[in-house]
Amino acid sequence: MLVDSHCHVYAYRLDELEKFKDILIIGVAEDYESSIKNLEISRNYLNIYPFVGVHPWNLKNIEGQEVEKTLDLACRSKGIGEVGLDKRYGKKSLEEQISVFKIFCEAASEKNLPMNVHALDTWRECLNIVTSYNVKNVLFHWYTGPLNLLEDIASQGYYISINPAIIIQAKHRAILEKAEVDILLTESDGPYMYRGMDLNPLKIRDLLRTMAAMKEISLEDLEKVIEENFKRFIR
Numbered sequence: 001m002l003v004d005s006h007c008h009v010y011a012y013r014l015d016e017l018e019k020f021k022d023i024l025i026i027g028v029a030e031d032y033e034s035s036i037k038n039l040e041i042s043r044n045y046l047n048i049y050p051f052v053g054v055h056p057w058n059l060k061n062i063e064g065q066e067v068e069k070t071l072d073l074a075c076r077s078k079g080i081g082e083v084g085l086d087k088r089y090g091k092k093s094l095e096e097q098i099s100v101f102k103i104f105c106e107a108a109s110e111k112n113l114p115m116n117v118h119a120l121d122t123w124r125e126c127l128n129i130v131t132s133y134n135v136k137n138v139l140f141h142w143y144t145g146p147l148n149l150l151e152d153i154a155s156q157g158y159y160i161s162i163n164p165a166i167i168i169q170a171k172h173r174a175i176l177e178k179a180e181v182d183i184l185l186t187e188s189d190g191p192y193m194y195r196g197m198d199l200n201p202l203k204i205r206d207l208l209r210t211m212a213a214m215k216e217i218s219l220e221d222l223e224k225v226i227e228e229n230f231k232r233f234i235r
C-alpha cells in the first residue's frame with residue numbers, strides 16, 4: 001500500500017478524503033483544534049492514523065493551556081506531531097520553541113508514541129533533543145538537512161520522509177541519493193502549494209515512481225519497503 005506519512009488531513013473536506021482511502025495516511029495536527037479534528041476524522045477512516053501536536057509556527061497564536069490540552073489528547077492518538085523547531089519561519093524565539101518541543105518529547109517518550117518532527121534549519125538541534133529524551137520512533141519530515149546527519153538518524157533507528165517536491169528541489173534529491181531505503185517514508189504535506197506544485201496524497205504514486213528510478217529498485221519492492229518502514233514507525 002502507498003504511504004503518506006505527513007498529511008494535514010483536518011484541512012480536507014470529507015469528499016476529498018474519500019479519494020485517499022487506498023493510502024495509509026498519518027494525519028498531523030498544528031494546534032488543539034486540528035488535533036481534535038484528526039481524531040474525529042480517523043473514526044470513520046481506518047486508513048488515517050491521527051497525530052496530535054502544536055506546530056512551531058503556531059506558538060505565537062496559542063495561549064493558556066493549549067499545549068497541555070493537546071497533550072491530554074495524546075492517549076487517543078497514534079502519535080505526536082507536527083511538532084518541532086523552525087529557525088527560519090518560527091515567530092517565537094528558539095529558546096521558547098525548544099521548551100515546548102521538550103514537553104512533547106517527554107510525553108512521546110513516556111507514552112511510547114512516534115513523533116512527526118518539523119525541523120527546518122534545526123535538524124541537528126531536533127535530533128539531539130529527541131535522542132536525549134530517548135524518543136523511540138521519530139520521523140524528520142521533508143528532510144532537507146545536512147547529508148552527514150543521515151547516518152546519525154539511521155543509527156538511532158529514525159526516519160526521514162521524501163516529498164513530491166523532489167522533482168523540483170535539488171537539495172531533496174541529493175538526500176534521497178545518499179539515504180538508505182530502510183529509513184525512508186513518503187509524504188505529501190498536503191494540502192500545500194509549493195512553488196506551483198499542488199501537494200496532496202494522490203501525488204504519492206508518482207513520487208514512488210521517481211524514487212524507485214533514482215534508487216534503481218523496482219516500484220513494487222520500494223512500495224513494500226516503505227510500507228514495512230511505516231509499520232515499524234507506527235507500530
Ligand SMILES: [Zn+2]
Pocket residue numbers: 006008028082189
Ligand atoms: Zn506539515
